[in-house]
Amino acid sequence: MTTVASELLSKAQAARAASRHVRSLSTGAKNEAILAISDALEREANTLLAANTLDMDAGRKTGLAAAFLARLELTAEGLKSMANGVRTVATLPDPVGEEFDAKVLANGIRLARRRVPLGVIGTIFEARPEVPADISSLCLKSGNAVILRGGSDAINTNRALGKVIRAALEGSGVPADAVQIIESTDRALVQQMVKLDAYIDLLIPRGGPDLVHFVNAEATMPSITGGIGVCHTYVDATADADMAADVIFNAKVQAPAKCNALDTVLVHPLAAPAVLPKMAAKLASANVELHCDHRALALIGPGNGLVSAATTNDWGTEFLALVLSVKVVDSMDEAIEHIETHGSGHTEAILTSDYANAMRFVDEVDAGVVLVNASTRFNDGGQFGLGAEVAISTNKLHARGPMGLQELTTYKWVALGNGQVRG
Amino acid sequence: MTTVASELLSKAQAARAASRHVRSLSTGAKNEAILAISDALEREANTLLAANTLDMDAGRKTGLAAAFLARLELTAEGLKSMANGVRTVATLPDPVGEEFDAKVLANGIRLARRRVPLGVIGTIFEARPEVPADISSLCLKSGNAVILRGGSDAINTNRALGKVIRAALEGSGVPADAVQIIESTDRALVQQMVKLDAYIDLLIPRGGPDLVHFVNAEATMPSITGGIGVCHTYVDATADADMAADVIFNAKVQAPAKCNALDTVLVHPLAAPAVLPKMAAKLASANVELHCDHRALALIGPGNGLVSAATTNDWGTEFLALVLSVKVVDSMDEAIEHIETHGSGHTEAILTSDYANAMRFVDEVDAGVVLVNASTRFNDGGQFGLGAEVAISTNKLHARGPMGLQELTTYKWVALGNGQVRG
Numbered sequence: 001m002t003t004v005a006s007e008l009l010s011k012a013q014a015a016r017a018a019s020r021h022v023r024s025l026s027t028g029a030k031n032e033a034i035l036a037i038s039d040a041l042e043r044e045a046n047t048l049l050a051a052n053t054l055d056m057d058a059g060r061k062t063g064l065a066a067a068f069l070a071r072l073e074l075t076a077e078g079l080k081s082m083a084n085g086v087r088t089v090a091t092l093p094d095p096v097g098e099e100f101d102a103k104v105l106a107n108g109i110r111l112a113r114r115r116v117p118l119g120v121i122g123t124i125f126e127a128r129p130e131v132p133a134d135i136s137s138l139c140l141k142s143g144n145a146v147i148l149r150g151g152s153d154a155i156n157t158n159r160a161l162g163k164v165i166r167a168a169l170e171g172s173g174v175p176a177d178a179v180q181i182i183e184s185t186d187r188a189l190v191q192q193m194v195k196l197d198a199y200i201d202l203l204i205p206r207g208g209p210d211l212v213h214f215v216n217a218e219a220t221m222p223s224i225t226g227g228i229g230v231c232h233t234y235v236d237a238t239a240d241a242d243m244a245a246d247v248i249f250n251a252k253v254q255a256p257a258k259c260n261a262l263d264t265v266l267v268h269p270l271a272a273p274a275v276l277p278k279m280a281a282k283l284a285s286a287n288v289e290l291h292c293d294h295r296a297l298a299l300i301g302p303g304n305g306l307v308s309a310a311t312t313n314d315w316g317t318e319f320l321a322l323v324l325s326v327k328v329v330d331s332m333d334e335a336i337e338h339i340e341t342h343g344s345g346h347t348e349a350i351l352t353s354d355y356a357n358a359m360r361f362v363d364e365v366d367a368g369v370v371l372v373n374a375s376t377r378f379n380d381g382g383q384f385g386l387g388a389e390v391a392i393s394t395n396k397l398h399a400r401g402p403m404g405l406q407e408l409t410t411y412k413w414v415a416l417g418n419g420q421v422r423g
Numbered sequence: 424m425t426t427v428a429s430e431l432l433s434k435a436q437a438a439r440a441a442s443r444h445v446r447s448l449s450t451g452a453k454n455e456a457i458l459a460i461s462d463a464l465e466r467e468a469n470t471l472l473a474a475n476t477l478d479m480d481a482g483r484k485t486g487l488a489a490a491f492l493a494r495l496e497l498t499a500e501g502l503k504s505m506a507n508g509v510r511t512v513a514t515l516p517d518p519v520g521e522e523f524d525a526k527v528l529a530n531g532i533r534l535a536r537r538r539v540p541l542g543v544i545g546t547i548f549e550a551r552p553e554v555p556a557d558i559s560s561l562c563l564k565s566g567n568a569v570i571l572r573g574g575s576d577a578i579n580t581n582r583a584l585g586k587v588i589r590a591a592l593e594g595s596g597v598p599a600d601a602v603q604i605i606e607s608t609d610r611a612l613v614q615q616m617v618k619l620d621a622y623i624d625l626l627i628p629r630g631g632p633d634l635v636h637f638v639n640a641e642a643t644m645p646s647i648t649g650g651i652g653v654c655h656t657y658v659d660a661t662a663d664a665d666m667a668a669d670v671i672f673n674a675k676v677q678a679p680a681k682c683n684a685l686d687t688v689l690v691h692p693l694a695a696p697a698v699l700p701k702m703a704a705k706l707a708s709a710n711v712e713l714h715c716d717h718r719a720l721a722l723i724g725p726g727n728g729l730v731s732a733a734t735t736n737d738w739g740t741e742f743l744a745l746v747l748s749v750k751v752v753d754s755m756d757e758a759i760e761h762i763e764t765h766g767s768g769h770t771e772a773i774l775t776s777d778y779a780n781a782m783r784f785v786d787e788v789d790a791g792v793v794l795v796n797a798s799t800r801f802n803d804g805g806q807f808g809l810g811a812e813v814a815i816s817t818n819k820l821h822a823r824g825p826m827g828l829q830e831l832t833t834y835k836w837v838a839l840g841n842g843q844v845r846g
Contacts, residue, residue, distance in 0.1 A: 020763075024786060103808060109797055111807060118819055119789070201819055222645065222820045243842040250844035340443075362837050363447060366542070374532055374840030383845065384534060384836070385526060396541055396624055396833040397645045398820040410819040413807070414785050417797030419666040421673035422806065 004192045011180040012147060012199035015120045018177035019145035023117045025174065027094040033172040034137050038086040040168040041133060044160075045079055051160035052129060059153055072127040072154055082133050085388075089137040092387040095406040096143045099414070107420045113411040117143030121408065122200040124190060124215060126207035127154045132161040135204070136179045138390055140169075142408035145178040147200065149193055151207075152185035159183055197221035202408075204391055209318075222398065226391030229259035229346035230318045231376045234335040234361065236352035237270035243373065244271070244351045245278045248324075251349070251375040253286045257320050259392060260347050260379040264315065264325045266335040267296065272328050276300050280307065288322045295328035316342035332357055336364050343367060345394045347379040368394055368401035427615045434603040435570060435622035438543045441600035442568035446540040448597065450517040456597040457560050461509040463591035464556060467583075468502055474583035475552060482576055495550040495577055505556050508811075512560040515810040518829040519566045522837070530843050536834040540566030544831065545623040547613060547638060549630035550577045555584040558627070559602045561813055563592075565831035568601040570623065572616055574630075575608035582606055620644035625831075627814055632741075645821065649814030652682035652769030653741045654799045657758040657784065659775035660693035666796065667694070667774045668701045671747075673798040674772070676709045680743050682815060683770050683802040687738065687748045689758040690719065695751050699723050703730065711745045718751035739765035755780055759787050766790060768817045770802040791817055791824035 022030075041048065052074035059069050074082075095115050102112035121144045125131040132148050139146040150158040162181030170176045182189065194203060194215060203223040205215040215223050233251060235244050251262035267275055272295070280290060280300045291310040292300055300307055314325035315338070329335045332350075339348050349371040350361040358372045369379040379401060381389025386404030393399045399407035445453075464471065475497035482492050497505075518538050525535035544567045548554040555571050562569040573581040585604030593599045605612065617626060617638060626646040628638040638646045656674060658667050674685035690698055695718070703713060703723045714733040715723055723730055737748035738761070752758045755773075762771050772794040773784040781795045792802040802824060804812025809827030816822045822830035 020787075023789075105806070105808065109794075109801065114785075116789070217643070220640070222818075240842070247842060247844055254845055358839075362537075362839075364443075366446075366539070367835060369836040369838065371532075371838040372840060374838055374843040375845050377845040378532065378838060378840075378843065379836075380845075383528070385528065395645075400833055401836045410823055412790060413792040413802070413824045415792065415794040415797055415801060416781075416785075417795060417801075419663070419670060420797040420801065421670055422677055422798050422800040422803075 004196070005184060005186065005189050007184050008182060008189055008192055008196070011182060012120075012196050014177040015145040015147050015180045016199045018175040019117070019119045021175050022140065022145055022178045023096075023119070023143045025143065029172075029174065030094065030141055030143070031090040033169050033174040034086060034090040034140060036168040036172040037133065037137060037165050038083040038090075040164045041079060041083040041086065044164045045076060048079060048157070048160050048164065049074060049076060051156040054156040055154050064153065068127060068153070072129065074129040074157060078129070082130050085130070086133050086137040089141050089388055092141060092405055094141065095409050108418065109420055110416040112414055114414050115406070115409045115411050118408060118410050119201040120145045120147065120199055122147045122149070122193060122196070122203040124149045124193065124203065124205050124207070124211065126151045126211060128206060129154060129157045129161070131206050132158055132181065133165065135206075135390070136165050138388055138405060138408060140174070140178060142405045144408055145180070147180040147182065147193070149182040149190060155183070155185050191218070194219040206391070224391045224399070224403070225394050226403075227259040228318060228344050228394060229261070229379075229392070230264070230316055230342060230344040231260060231262050231347040232264045232266055232339050232343060233262055233349040233351060233376060234329075234332065234339070235265060235267040235271050235275050236332060236350055236354060236357050237268040238353035238357075239271050239275065239351040240353060241271070241274040241278050244275045245282045247351060247373070247375050248279050249282045249286070251377055252283065252288055252324050253322070254375070254377050256322050258377070259318070260376050261320070262324060262376050263317060263319050264327065264342070266327050266329045266338055268332070269295070269328055269330065272296065272299055276326070283324065286322065288324055291323065291325040293327040296326040300326070318344070332361065336361065339365055339367075346392065347371070347376040349374065349376050368392070427619070428607060428609065428612050430607050431605060431612055431615055431619070434605060435543075435619050437600040438568040438570050438603045439622045441598040442540070442542045444598050445563065445568055445601045446519070446542070446566045448566065452595075452597065453517065453564055453566070454513040456592050456595040457509060457513040457563060459591040459595040460556065460560060460588050461506040461513075463587045464502060464506040464509065467587045468499060471502060471580070471583050471587065472497060472499060474579040477579040478577050487576065491550060491576070495552065497552040497580060501552070505553050508553070509556050509560040512564050512811055515564060515828055517564065518832050531841065532843055533839040535837055537837050538829070538832045538834050541831060541833050542567060542624040543622055544569045545572070545616060545619070545626040546570070547572045547616065547626065547628050547630070547634065549574045549634060551629060552577060552580045552584070554629050555581055555604065556588065558629075558813070559588050561811055561828060561831060563597070563601060565828045567831055568603070570603040570605065570616070572605040572613060578606070578608050614641070617642040629814070647814045647822070647826070648817050649826075650682045651741060651767050651817060652684070652802075652815070653687070653739055653765060653767040654683060654685050654770040655687045655689055655762050655766060656685055656772040656774060656799060657752075657755065657762070658688060658690040658694045658698050659755060659773055659777060659780050660691040661776040661780075662694050662698065662774040663776060664694070664697040664701050667698045668705045670774060670796070670798050671702050672705045672709070674800055675706065675711055675747050676745065677798070677800050679745050681800070682741070683799050684743070685747060685799050686740060686742050687750065687765070689750050689752045689761055691755070692718070692751055692753065695719065695722055699749070706747065709745065711747055714746065714748040716750040719749040723749070741767070755784065759784065762788055762790075769815065770794070770799040772797065772799050791815070
């Protein structure tokens with residue numbers, strides 16, 4: 001790198017220095033600081049909402065899309081929920097310091113792996129006002145410093161949040177430098193940030209697929225591939241038709257814009273006649289568009305204009321909307337092959353009454369989360385009891401599936417001896 | 424990538440396809456194949472040794488350095504030890520399939536993390552004939568396929584080993600394609616291999632720092648930073664002088680070319696007068712060169728020509744030879760600071776009688792392995808009871824310190840339900 005923007009470099013250095021303090025903080029001290037952040041978010045509501053109004057006004061003026069503006073908007077209620085989310089982090093168990101795989105070697109050395117913070121987490125995020133408080137509290141609880149770089153459309157909101165969070169840290173005796181908000185909106189800075197492996201141990205992109213792919217391709221430090229879910233549910237020959245309709249409806253409709261929402265249903269020919277019409281009727285009640293292969297189309301019929309013939313683009317696509325692709329496959333093997341080819345390794349499910357097929361699907365499908373007889377929407381840190389979620393990873397290394405506090409740590413081996421030498 | 428050498432691409436595709444078979448093999452089937460490899464290595468000794476002779480003759484002709492030739496040479500004894508190493512892998516516990524963090528959610532879903540193979544491991548290695556059999560058996564035991572790309576100087580040896588290993592797999596009913604030996608010695612191929620993230624899940628460089636740095640910088644898939652150890656031992660004010668001399672001697676002399684060998688001793692001023700002369704005398708018996716800061720130099724004296732003044736290059740250098748740098752530091756804080764600045768996060772030790780200092784050093788030093796009152800040479804998979812070692816990682820993510828079979832796996836979340844939907 002030839003020149004790094006001085007703001008970025010000085011904040012990265014400050015975060016690295018602060019990480020050495022926060023990695024040693026007691027659980028009590030970290031919780032106190034986290035509660036101070038949540039209190040400050042509520043106390044400074046007027047300031048924060050006013051800053052967000054500046055961004056919203058600017059966004060309307062530049063003609064940002066309605067969906068974008070909806071994500072950007074911070075309401076009084078949203079702020080309250082943000083503060084409560086932070087408060088919850090204080091109640092979660094502290095992963096730092098836990099020892100595991102402990103043993104005493106034959107030579108008397110006491111050996112264990114001890115969970116320790118990663119160091120400095122970097123986050124690059126789009127117009128999502130919940131990210132700074134959310135990620136800051138999770139990083140702090142796991143003993144990490146954090147560098148946050150938000151989109152220019154939310155710059156006033158992010159600056160105001162950063163000021164409030166840093167002041168709260170300072171007030172509770174934690175170095176404010178543990179949370180860094182990059183204020184420059186120069187896009188060149190993102191290019192530089194992804195190369196700062198000397199200062200950032202893990203980079204977490206929070207945004208759409210373009211951002212995630214950019215970070216994964218360009219970052220010289222490890223990064224999380226998160227939030228890209230092309231999710232399948234295979235309806236086996238013996239699946240209960242009512243359960244299939246219910247689970248598929250939930251997986252598609254409950255939160256269609258989330259990465260764990262269902263994208264493609266694969267059905268065994270023996271199940272298709274009973275399942276597909278029932279499923280289609282239920283999904284029609286929520287105005288779900290169905291893109292069907294010719295065999296599914298023949299069983300479902302044209303419907304009320306919501307059903308159409310699938311094209312090759314319908315396989316392997318994350319719809320993030322009320323659209324579902326449907327295909328009749330000749331066997332579970334074909335379903336597994338389809339998933340291997342088109343899946344993103346995020347969330348895959350089978351609906352079946354057959355024990356052997358359930359076990360084989362779980363064994364052979366290679367994804368972060370594999371479910372039997374349950375909605376893909378369960379791939380979620382909260383649902384899995386992790387308490388909070390930084391991302392849902394489709395990486396194979398380090399963390400796979402929902403990432404909670406523990407996944408923001410690494411370990412070191414600690415060996416306690418009394419003079420041992422190697423023979 | 425525009426064009427990938429067809430050998431590389433076809434072998435990568437074959438490895439990926441084979442990985443789907445080997446990930447489901449039973450422990451028994453894997454062990455049988457591993458034992459077949461070890462038997463074949465012994466049975467085909469003449470062929471293998473003859474192939475190695477071709478490489479050795481060519482190496483002598485092109486004037487390769489003696490140390491390089493020594494690493495390249497495969498003796499009958501070396502082959503026997505290689506076969507025994509492979510045999511040992513069959514006796515190690517199979518990490519695949521183990522479930523952990525199991526729980527039943529409030530809605531009745533049975534959830535667990537299940538250990539599964541990573542998929543395809545890539546290895547780029549220099550003239551080290553033990554690598555193909557070693558890595559193949561470890562990858563196979565952990566359910567992974569492997570692509571091996573060795574240096575051109577060992578090409579005959581590697582080809583012969585590949586042939587023997589693949590035939591042994593075939594004979595025991597495991598797809599030979601699970602082990603791929605790249606035969607082209609075109610260097611451009613390495614540049615292409617590090618970009619094959621679509622086929623290779625983890626890349627392990629086995630060689631010198633140049634190779635490791637090249638792979639880490641260029642690989643688009645995760646890679647292991649292994650084998651680069653700038654290792655320190657801090658001798659605290661209260662350290663026992665005899666123990667310090669013994670442990671330092673062992674850490675420096677027992678295997679100076681290994682990455683966990685000691686590079687720098689940092690000594691507290693209160694310990695230095697008793698420890699340094701004793702240590703220097705002991706190290707002199709093994710002809711260890713000492714590069715000393717001025718305070719250490721004053722205490723040790725010029726010795727028999729083995730002692731000299733340190734230069735700035737002596738801090739943060741991995742010597743891989745009978746050379747040790749020595750510095751008197753004013754406090755443990757200065758020692759920790761020195762380690763933070765100059766260490767490679769590999770292996771760091773403190774020698775002390777003070778409980779609080781031992782605990783604080785372990786807490787504050789950020790490295791894969793931190794030892795109290797023990798030789799740095801213990802950072803080793805075999806010594807730590809992992810049974811075998813793929814590498815010693817200084818990465819923070821995924822695996823840190825010695826990597827055994829378990830570190831060649833990832834996990835997937837398995838959720839067993841009976842029709843649960845998310846509310």
